[in-house]
Amino acid sequence: MARKTPPAPRPLRPGPRGWPGRGGGASLLVQAPTEWRGTSVQVCGLWPFAVGSGTPMIGVPIGRNLLTGSTLCCDPISWFQRAKLISNPSAFVLGLPGLGKSTIVRRMALGLAGYGVQPLVLGDLKPDYVDLIEALGGQVISLGRGRGHLNILDPGEARQAAGRLTGNARAHVLADAHGRRLTMVSALMTILRSIPPSDREETILDRALRVLDERHDGVPVLGDLLKVIQDAPEEVRQVAVDRGSLKRYRELTEGLEATLIGLGASGRLGEIFARPTSQPMRLDRPVVFDVSSIDDSEMDLQAAVLLACWSAGFGAVTVAHALADAGLEPRRHYFVVLDELWRALRAGRGLVDRVDALTRLNRQRGVGMAMVSHTMSDLTALSVPEDRAKARGFVERSGMVVCAGLPAAEMGMLTSAVALSHAEQNLLTSWQDPPAWDAGEGPEAAPPGRGKFLVKVGGRPGIPVHVDLTSVERRVHDTNKLWHQASRIGAPTTPAEE
Numbered sequence: 001m002a003r004k005t006p007p008a009p010r011p012l013r014p015g016p017r018g019w020p021g022r023g024g025g026a027s028l029l030v031q032a033p034t035e036w037r038g039t040s041v042q043v044c045g046l047w048p049f050a051v052g053s054g055t056p057m058i059g060v061p062i063g064r065n066l067l068t069g070s071t072l073c074c075d076p077i078s079w080f081q082r083a084k085l086i087s088n089p090s091a092f093v094l095g096l097p098g099l100g101k102s103t104i105v106r107r108m109a110l111g112l113a114g115y116g117v118q119p120l121v122l123g124d125l126k127p128d129y130v131d132l133i134e135a136l137g138g139q140v141i142s143l144g145r146g147r148g149h150l151n152i153l154d155p156g157e158a159r160q161a162a163g164r165l166t167g168n169a170r171a172h173v174l175a176d177a178h179g180r181r182l183t184m185v186s187a188l189m190t191i192l193r194s195i196p197p198s199d200r201e202e203t204i205l206d207r208a209l210r211v212l213d214e215r216h217d218g219v220p221v222l223g224d225l226l227k228v229i230q231d232a233p234e235e236v237r238q239v240a241v242d243r244g245s246l247k248r249y250r251e252l253t254e255g256l257e258a259t260l261i262g263l264g265a266s267g268r269l270g271e272i273f274a275r276p277t278s279q280p281m282r283l284d285r286p287v288v289f290d291v292s293s294i295d296d297s298e299m300d301l302q303a304a305v306l307l308a309c310w311s312a313g314f315g316a317v318t319v320a321h322a323l324a325d326a327g328l329e330p331r332r333h334y335f336v337v338l339d340e341l342w343r344a345l346r347a348g349r350g351l352v353d354r355v356d357a358l359t360r361l362n363r364q365r366g367v368g369m370a371m372v373s374h375t376m377s378d379l380t381a382l383s384v385p386e387d388r389a390k391a392r393g394f395v396e397r398s399g400m401v402v403c404a405g406l407p408a409a410e411m412g413m414l415t416s417a418v419a420l421s422h423a424e425q426n427l428l429t430s431w432q433d434p435p436a437w438d439a440g441e442g443p444e445a446a447p448p449g450r451g452k453f454l455v456k457v458g459g460r461p462g463i464p465v466h467v468d469l470t471s472v473e474r475r476v477h478d479t480n481k482l483w484h485q486a487s488r489i490g491a492p493t494t495p496a497e498e
Contacts, residue, residue: 037070055463058083060111062104066452066464074455074465075108076399077117077335077368086399086457089368094375094395094414095404096432100451102128104402104467105337105370106476110136112335113286117368121288121337122313123306129288129337131476138286141279143305144293149275150308152184153209153220156281161319164328173322177315178213182206184311185225189259191304192268200240201256204229207239222274226260229253269304281312283320283332289313303344310338310355317367335368342378345391352387356394371398375406376413392417401456405431405449419459427464428454 018026055070059078064071080089091108095101106129109119113136121129130140142148158177162170185205190196197205208228212220215228229236232249242249265271281287289309294302313336323329345352371394373379379391395401395417406414408429414420420428431449451469454462 035069056083056085058085060108060115062107062453062455063451063465063467066466072455072463072465074400074463075112075335075368076370077112077333078115079457080368080399088397088399090398091370091400091402092395092398093370093372093402093404094406095453096374096406099404099431099447099449100453100467101372101404102126102339103451103469104453105339105372106132107467107473108370109286109335109337110473112368117333117335118284119286119288119335119337120313120317121339122309123289123291123339125291125294125302125306125340125343127288127290127292128339130290130292133286133288135476136286138288139279139282140288140290141281142290142293143272143309144291145270145272147293148278149272150305150312151219151221151275151277152188152273152308152311153181153212153222153225154277154280155181155219156312156315157283157319158315161323165322165326169322169326173319176318178209180311180315182209184308185209185222187307187311188263188269188273188304191300191307192259192262197256197259200252203239204236204253204256207236211235219276221276222260222263226257226264229257229260269301272301272305273308281316283316283329287313299343299346302340303346306338306340306344307355310344314367321366331366333366333368335370337370337372339372341371341373341394345379345382345387352382352390356390375410376417377410380413399457403428403454403456403462404452405429405433405447407432418456420456420462424454424456424462 014024015026017028017030018024020026055065055068055072056079057071057073059073059082060075062072062074076086076089076091079085080087093101093105109121109129110132113119119129119133119136119138121133124130133140143150155177158173162173165173182202182205186197186202189201205225208225211233212225212228216224232246232253237246237249240249240252242252261267263269264274267274289305291302291305291309294305296302317334317336320329320332320334324331341355344355376392376395379394380388382388382391401418403414403418406428408425411420411425411429415425431447431452433448435447436445451467452464453467454464456462
């Protein structure tokens with residue numbers, strides 16, 4: 001008769017899934033325990049806490065941390081001014097189309113408006129920001145063929161401000177206005193020619209602008225600048241180095257004259273820059289330049305208008321701070337949005353320098369900034385190596401980098417400017433997957449990466465966050481308005497519709 005094997009002794013304590021064996025009831029699936037969040041005052045008796053959260057709580061509420069569920073408050077101005085987390089009040093936003101880049105920037109602009117910061121959207125191509133600025137009681141400036149004009153020789157409020165200022169402050173405002181006008185004329189020439197003007201041409205333009213200011217009453221336009229060059233005043237002939245020969249002067253300025261004629265009403269860029277400004281920009285309220293009427297096929301015109309809007313916006317900010325420094329106006333801070341940055345950079349050689357000059361001193365000027373583009377390839381696809389290096393510097397100098405879904409091919413270029421771990425790279429590439437088909441509803445579901453972002457500051461671990469819109473924001477941020485009503489072409493009409 002065989003002996004029975006004695007049963008195994010019962011363990012002294014249960015395993016990770018419970019008691020094993022008959023009657024033990026070990027579980028095949030261990031459910032995650034319920035998590036609760038609280039402040040150190042509310043749950044002080046539970047110290048030391050099992051899990052801590054390092055998500056900052058200073059700034060605009062953006063959304064919830066995807067890992068901890070805690071609220072993330074984030075914007076470049078609050079993190080620079082109050083939290084001292086970044087050394088430059090700027091953010092660079094990268095991500096594929098349709099994943100919500102404009103949404104997170106609009107959230108920052110809306111929240112900062114509540115803190116008293118004025119949003120300035122210097123060129124809205126979609127438009128993505130017009131409804132938001134209107135809801136905030138701001139100013140909408142429409143530009144485009146037949147819709148509005150922006151005179152690049154208009155100093156804006158610089159002349160009026162100079163009349164209220166004295167000494168170095170007055171000289172600084174006038175010098176800044178002159179420099180911006182010269183920069184914009186050179187930038188438009190670069191777009192029209194695809195190469196920057198020569199040193200001699202820029203010197204001639206500089207002196208011609210000074211002669212124009214001395215001789216012209218009121219606000220001049222490009223046609224007035226052209227006439228000064230054609231009249232060949234002695235001051236301009238001296239810097240042209242014509243050796244006393246008017247014939248040589250005509251030869252030296254022939255290309256310059258032809259380009260300025262091309263910038264007029266009959267040129268490729270149309271009459272947008274050749275007539276007086278149709279709607280001056282205000283300094284006491286949010287502003288958006290609506291350039292959505294310019295078709296995507298006119299990339300040169302889009303780039304030119306964007307640069308003109310950027311120049312006008314930063315010029316207005318300089319005037320506002322000069323008046324505030326003198327105690328003549330209240331101090332205002334501005335949140336400047338530069339969307340579709342890649343369009344301006346690709347329009348011609350040398351434009352990276354123009355953009356760099358407009359944006360480099362934002363910290364000294366009391367301006368927070370958000371620059372938006374699709375991928376790093378947009379910045380590194382420039383033809384000149386020096387331009388590529390400067391464009392990459394836009395990302396490197398930003399106080400924070402906010403990334404949505406990006407393809408795997410972008411990771412090498414992105415990590416050269418921003419330190420990303422392998423886990424963070426995998427997270428970003430997973431967010432760029434296409435949407436799945438919703439069998440229940442019929443249409444495609446939302447892309448898995450829509451509204452998800454990784455906030456990076458230097459070499460610190462990134463903060464993954466999901467932006468949830470409120471019902472009010474959904475109405476203001478609706479970019480599919482034209483699709484809400486079905487097309488009636490060919491559909492039978494009812495007597496009421498007739």
